[in-house]
Amino acid sequence: MELILTTAGSYPRIGDAADLQRHRQAYAQRERGEMSEEAFQKVEDETTAQVIREQIEAGIELVTDGQIRWYDPFSHFARGLEGVEINGLLRLFDTNLYFRQPVVKGRVRRQRPILLREYEFARSVSSRPVKPVLTGPYTLARGSVLGGGYGSVHALAVAYAGILAEEARDLARAGATLIQLDEPAILHHPEDLNVLQEALALLAAARGTARLALHTSFGDVTPLYRDLHALPVDVLGLDFTYSPKLPALIADAGAEKALALGVIDARNTKLETAEQVFPVLDAVLPALKARHAYLTPSCGLEFLPRERARQKLETMRQLRDAYLGGRS
Amino acid sequence: MSRQKLKRLGLDLPLLPTSTVGSFPKPPELAQARTKYARKQITKRELEALEKKATEFWVQTQEEIGLDVLVDGEQYRGDMVAHFAEIMGGFQTGGLVRSYGNRYYHKPVIVGEVRWPGPMTVSWWRWTQALTAKPVKGMLTGPYTVMDWSFNDHYPDRKSACLALAREIRKEVEALIEAGAKIIQIDEPAISVRQEELPFAIEAMHLTVDGLPAYFITHACYGAFETIYPDMLELPVDNLDLAISNSALDLLKIFEKNPFTKDLSLGVLDVHSHKIETPAEISARIMRGIRVLPPDRIWVDPDCGLKTRTVEESRAKLEAMLTAVRQIRSQRTSTP
Numbered sequence: 124m125e126l127i128l129t130t131a132g133s134y135p136r137i138g139d140a141a142d143l144q145r146h147r148q149a150y151a152q153r154e155r156g157e158m159s160e161e162a163f164q165k166v167e168d169e170t171t172a173q174v175i176r177e178q179i180e181a182g183i184e185l186v187t188d189g190q191i192r193w194y195d196p197f198s199h200f201a202r203g204l205e206g207v208e209i210n211g212l213l214r215l216f217d218t219n220l221y222f223r224q225p226v227v228k229g230r231v232r233r234q235r236p237i238l239l240r241e242y243e244f245a246r247s248v249s250s251r252p253v254k255p256v257l258t259g260p261y262t263l264a265r266g267s268v269l270g271g272g273y274g275s276v277h278a279l280a281v282a283y284a285g286i287l288a289e290e291a292r293d294l295a296r297a298g299a300t301l302i303q304l305d306e307p308a309i310l311h312h313p314e315d316l317n318v319l320q321e322a323l324a325l326l327a328a329a330r331g332t333a334r335l336a337l338h339t340s341f342g343d344v345t346p347l348y349r350d351l352h353a354l355p356v357d358v359l360g361l362d363f364t365y366s367p368k369l370p371a372l373i374a375d376a377g378a379e380k381a382l383a384l385g386v387i388d389a390r391n392t393k394l395e396t397a398e399q400v401f402p403v404l405d406a407v408l409p410a411l412k413a414r415h416a417y418l419t420p421s422c423g424l425e426f427l428p429r430e431r432a433r434q435k436l437e438t439m440r441q442l443r444d445a446y447l448g449g450r451s
Numbered sequence: 452m453s454r455q456k457l458k459r460l461g462l463d464l465p466l467l468p469t470s471t472v473g474s475f476p477k478p479p480e481l482a483q484a485r486t487k488y489a490r491k492q493i494t495k496r497e498l499e500a501l502e503k504k505a506t507e508f509w510v511q512t513q514e515e516i517g518l519d520v521l522v523d524g525e526q527y528r529g530d531m532v533a534h535f536a537e538i539m540g541g542f543q544t545g546g547l548v549r550s551y552g553n554r555y556y557h558k559p560v561i562v563g564e565v566r567w568p569g570p571m572t573v574s575w576w577r578w579t580q581a582l583t584a585k586p587v588k589g590m591l592t593g594p595y596t597v598m599d600w601s602f603n604d605h606y607p608d609r610k611s612a613c614l615a616l617a618r619e620i621r622k623e624v625e626a627l628i629e630a631g632a633k634i635i636q637i638d639e640p641a642i643s644v645r646q647e648e649l650p651f652a653i654e655a656m657h658l659t660v661d662g663l664p665a666y667f668i669t670h671a672c673y674g675a676f677e678t679i680y681p682d683m684l685e686l687p688v689d690n691l692d693l694a695i696s697n698s699a700l701d702l703l704k705i706f707e708k709n710p711f712t713k714d715l716s717l718g719v720l721d722v723h724s725h726k727i728e729t730p731a732e733i734s735a736r737i738m739r740g741i742r743v744l745p746p747d748r749i750w751v752d753p754d755c756g757l758k759t760r761t762v763e764e765s766r767a768k769l770e771a772m773l774t775a776v777r778q779i780r781s782q783r784t785s786t787p
């Protein structure tokens with residue numbers, strides 16, 4: 124069994140050390156009009172390169188760009204669209220992170236690729252493969268205010284999926300081999316699985332040679348675990364921190380798809396131990412059909428202070444090595 | 452029922468008692484002084500003098516407006532969890548975490564057994580109560596919210612951290628009561644974030660207040676109440692303070708299905724809007740509440756703390772609220 128170390132999306136932009144304040148200072152300078160958009164983008168580039176380096180140094184084998192340029196999981200993509208305006212702040216699920224809500228006013232369309240440049244930059248500064256992470260069409264639709272002729276979450280999710288399919292096609296052509304779609308909202312609306320299915324089918328048709336990973340978090344995935352296997356994706360990313368019964372369920376139900384095991388809590392500072400993680404791996408790994416699985420934090424790492432985010436990744440690597448070392 | 456409890460506590464409040472959720476804006480000179488204090492340019496004593504001056508201003512303003520139950524206005528604190536975490540044993544200041552845009556905060560970390568350090572809020576409460584004959588609320592953050600807004604490096608899980616906090620916060624409740632507080636507000640804005648954890652959030656509130664002689668209010672901000680209603684009625688407090696101005700109709704519709712069994716503080720002012728509500732708008736919101744609950748179980752207040760509004764906006768909004776309440780009171784007493 125191969126266990127590939129990956130991250131799940133965001134990464135802290137700044138740390139507490141004096142030399143890790145650059146992004147925050149630049150952001151403030153830009154807000155005050157003391158820094159040009161161009162100069163700020165350069166800071167974003169540098170910060171992106173820095174957090175990629177940090178992931179690699181911590182042992183991550185499939186990195187993300189840390190979503191350094193994302194204001195939040197909703198408005199970053201929505202800003203790139205015609206037909207959508209951005210509204211006030213709302214709490215992101217059960218976190219203390221706030222997002223700006225997209226408000227749909229007209230037909231949604233992208234003028235140009237939204238995430239391609241970000242991906243290409245990340246690739247150019249990374250010695251390891253980069254996994255683009257996108258908020259999925261269903262969650263985007265759930266977090267938006269309906270309008271512009273889209274009368275239902277269903278209709279809007281399909282419209283967003285059409286655009287995300289173009290994004291996925293661009294990313295695959297640019298070299299992405301695995302594309303992650305975050306769909307936490309489905310955990311709160313299991314009745315909409317058919318909507319998610321229809322939306323993801325559009326992405327699946329456009330993904331080319333890339334594989335799709337569906338990641339759920341911010342809720343208990345056990346009630347939906349079996350049903351998720353019917354979706355047109357290749358990998359399921361699972362947040363274990365809400366689901367004490369998930370290991371037993373997987374042991375029992377097996378897994379047709381490859382799994383990304385979110386066993387490292389990205390929402391709490393406490394570092395995981397072998398006593399916690401090994402029993403989960405013992406239960407889950409024998410039930411997997413694929414010959415590889417991913418180990419990942421439960422969600423993006425931005426909920427942690429920078430220093431602790433890095434320690435979480437180092438812990439994940441140490442646990443992986445100890446686990447495999449003890450078993451070979 | 453809770454009217455009787457209030458009477459037993461010696462509190463005689465008018466119909467539709469009016470209050471506020473806790474925070475008032477800090478006057479500009481205090482905001483500047485806090486920055487200077489953080490940069491060590493002024494002393495703690497100089498800062499405290501300004502905090503007291505601002506508190507006096509707000510007590511006087513609340514009296515002028517005619518509010519029935521007053522607050523100290525939280526002129527001496529910023530974040531509602533960090534304030535307690537800084538004082539309590541078992542916490543450390545955590546690293547920076549982003550909340551939105553370029554805003555970061557230090558999220559506290561529980562690193563050992565949490566410990567009540569002796570009275571945390573009593574001296575401010577006592578000092579404020581001495582300024583007025585009206586009752587001043589004791590103000591605390593509840594154990595579930597302190598747990599949810601902190602990292603936990605020490606306890607095995609969220610539940611044990613929450614229950615441990617409850618046992619310590621109870622000591623502060625006891626100290627407030629001993630000092631003479633009769634109305635104590637224990638805020639739980641995080642209570643609706645994880646539906647499956649509501650049972651232990653309720654258990655924690657039992658540990659915090661059971662058997663203690665005070666009228667307890669719990670304020671919870673915008674949240675998905677429909678997911679924890681009617682179960683949230685199990686919270687062992689007398690009064691739930693819920694935002695009505697934004698999500699009014701939904702909430703009251705839910706009450707029609709499952710009757711609301713406590714006193715209700717109707718949050719009728721939108722604290723996130725600059726717009727000053729008219730008395731007629733506020734009246735309509737209160738009347739919607741009266742349609743589903745007997746008026747002697749309704750309190751009236753803004754939907755959250757006013758700290759993000761200006762001093763002038765806060766005052767104008769509250770004056771409109773009192774105008775609306777006085778109109779309804781006089782209609783009620785003139786019609787037999």
Ligand SMILES: [Zn+2]
Nearest residue numbers: 671672755756
């Ligand atoms: Zn509030």
